Every structure is written in C-alpha cells, then in structure tokens.
Amino acid sequence: MKKCKTLLTVGALFVLVSFSTFAQEDLLDLLNAQENPVTTYTIASFKGTRLVSGHSVETNAEGVLNFMIGHRFGAINSGWRDLYGLDNATVRLGFDYGLTDQINIGIGRTSFQKTIDGTFKWKFLRQQTGLKNFPLTATAVGTVYFNSSEWSNPDRDNLFSSRIAYHYSLLLARKFGEAVSLQLMPTVVHRNLVPTKEDMNSVVSIGAGTSIKVTNSLRFNAEYYFIPEGQISSDIGGLKVKNSLSIGVDLETGGHVFQLHLTNSRGMTEKYLIGENTGSWGNGDIHFGFNVSRVFTLKKPKEFRKKNL
Amino acid sequence: MKNIIAIVLICMCNITFMHAQKYLTRTGSISFFSEAPLENIEAYNNQVSGVVDLETGGMAFTLLMKAFTFEKALMQEHFNEKYVESQKYPKATFKGNIKDFDSFQLGSEPVVIAVTGKLTMHGVTKELSVPATLMKDINGNIEGKSVFNIDIQEYDIKVPSAVRKNIADNIEIKVNMVYEKM
The missing domain is CATH 1.20.5 (Single alpha-helices involved in coiled-coils or other helix-helix interfaces)
Incomplete structure (x- = not known):
C-alpha cells in the first residue's frame, strides 16, 4: 500500500x-x-484603377485622390513627317476620389471630341479567404460622357441630349496566386445620337484583360474589347470600327505608377474603346501611350488624425 | 488513500493557480517607425494578441501583418504586397521569457526587465533580446511596454534601390500591452 x-x-x-x-x-x-478567424481580402489584383485604358476592379482607398494623366500619341505608321505619331497626341486629365474604400467618384476630360466624363465606381464584392471565402472581386462602373465640341452641322435642330453618352460595366476579376490576375468586363455603351438607323444606340461588348506580375515593381498588362457583329454599320472617317486591343507594362516607383502601352485605340475611355476605334494592329495603326498616376491622401486613416498617438 | 486525494487536490489547485497567473490581451498595440532621408513611415497595429505567464516568466505575441494601418493606403499595399509579403507570411510571432525571472518582483511601478526569445517574421526566425517594463495597474491588469530596433534585412525584407531613401534598414518598434487576467 x-x-x-x-x-x-x-x-x-x-x-x-x-x-x-x-x-x-x-x-x-x-x-x-x-484567436478568432479573420477574413483576408485579396489585395493588388491590378496596380492601377485602369488596366490600360479601361477600368480595372481596383478602387482608391477612402480619402485618396488619384490624379491621372493619360496620353496617346498618333499612329506609329503616320511616317517621319509626324515623327511616327509623336506630333499628334490626345490627352485625358482625370481625378478619381475614394469616398470609401469601395466607392469612388471621378471626373475627367479628354481632348479628343472635347469630352468630359463623370464616373461612379463601386467595388461591391471582394475576393477573400478565411472566415468567408469568395472567389471574385466585382466592381460596377457607370460613366456619363458629355461631348462639348461644336456641332458638326449647326444648321439642323441639335438637341442637348445628343451630346450625352453612357457606359455601364460589370468588372469581374480573380487573382490566381501572387502573380496572375484575370478580368472580364461585360460592357454596354449607350450613345444618344448615332449616325444612321442601322447603328444601335446601345452597343454590347465583352472585354477581357490580364495583369501578370513580372517583378515587384513591373507588371505586364493586356486588355481587349470584343464587339459582336451587326451593332455598328457606319464607318468613321471611311474606316470600319475595330475591336480595341492594348498591351502594356506598369512601372511602379513609390507614389507613382507609370503605365506604358501600345494600343490600336487613341481614346482613353470605354466610350471610345467600344464603337469609336478604327485603328488596326495589322495596318500598323499602333499608338504609343502612357498613363501617369499620382495619389494624394486627403483624409488620413483615423489612427493618424490625432497627433502624437 | 487520503494522502492521494490530498496530493491530487494540491495538484489541481496548482494547475488552477498556474492558470490564474496568465494574463492575456487581444487588443495590444505595436507600432513601428522608419526614419529615412526622404520620408518617415509609421504604422499602427492595435489588434496584437499577447500573453504573459507570471508563473514561469514566459511571454508570447502574435499579430497579423495586414492589420498594420499606414498613413497612406498605397504604403500599406506596398508593405503587404512587396515587403513583408503578408499573403505568404500572414503573421509575426514572438515567444520568449523574462530574463532572471527568479529575482523578478512585480509592483505598481514599472519594473525594468529584459525579454529574450525568438521573433518570427517574413518566414525568418531570429533570436532577440529587448528591454521592457512591466507593472500592475490599479485595475489589476498588467501593463507591458517596450521599445527596440530591428534590422529588416535580417528578416530577408528587401528594399529596391529606387526607394532606399524612403525606407530605413533599422526600424523602431514600440510595444504597448495591457494584459487582463485570464
């Protein structure tokens, strides 16, 4: 015992x-x-709020103002007299602002057709893992375009509404691993005024794009908008309307993102990309272009609002 | 037989007692500060989990890298995407002990201690010995504070030459914890 x-x-x-x-x-x-399980949101599917010329799913964070300068030179095939396109540039200046992390508003002006655009952008679903899983990021974009150039035919009865066009996109993106992001962008462009009865006021298009991370500060991007046949019958300046295809790279240095591209489109908005582009890669109608974006933090996160925390 | 019951009871008491000597928080603060010629960068994380065991002198911390808030959203994105790679290495952890715990006496005034242990960040584990203070506040909570520096290159965090003047190699880290009794 x-x-x-x-x-x-x-x-x-x-x-x-x-x-x-x-x-x-x-x-x-x-x-x-x-520990409580947490939701991890996928970040940086794309480097910019634009893939090349069209929108990406990305939005600016709350309180961030993004100033963008877009530039598209003339076609490379325009010959030595125009220095292979460098003499003819179209410019878009734009401001986008983050009302919240997921809701942005923006305004811009393109020199081509002297068009002013106003945008509302809402990232309403985010790719996430952890507590909840969701495979996609989804963003809705709506833009109103106002063409402020003089009427081409001032003698006829011109309506104000004829200056207006709209576009609506649903952007769906997924980031696969760390390097590859894909995006689909079904888009409708509505023009209040079209040249003939055979032209549809609303043009439906499906876009696709990708961004591939090469190094931490270099990415390769591509963007394509396909317009199904039979929606646009009129020529523009004697040329058929073509699908828009652009390729480019993102170079990132601190607060700037430089996007350099080659594209068959001179426009920098969806309205141009879908239905107004006549450039053809095959004919050498290739435009060199760039976007430079610079962000300014107008409203700091709450941790930084009080001093000497 | 009574003896056995007594021993078992003592053991259980011991276990409960030990358990009661652990203090825990999930809302601790860790901030860091990088001072470089072109800009100063600071970030705050107020969701740090930490535990201190006053029976053994053991300490542990864990935090999510994505929970650091920066002044500029773009900095936060770069921090997570390029530098600490939080998708790949979501957490930083520390596990260590209070040095010379035998002679440690907790009071209502801050007591200077040394904490030694292992810090794991960006997939790299390094030995670390840092000064800290511990005190018991009026609510019976334990307050722990520490300020120390780490070299980010030791944790394999690479800074490209283009932003070398924006990001310091040596980063100051401030820890501020209020532990409640478990």
Missing part, C-alpha cells in the same frame, strides 16, 4: 511537472487557440 502511495505521488508530481512544462512551451498555441 505504501509503495502504491509513493507511486501515485510520483505519478501526480510527474503530471504536475509535465503540465507546467506544457504551459510554458505553448503560450503561442494558447494565443492561436484564442
């Missing part, structure tokens, strides 16, 4: 000692056990 007691005592002590070792060894496990 005595032996048994001793044995039990030893046993109990052993349990105690081992428990105390356990308690010391696994404070981290204890913390992990206490």
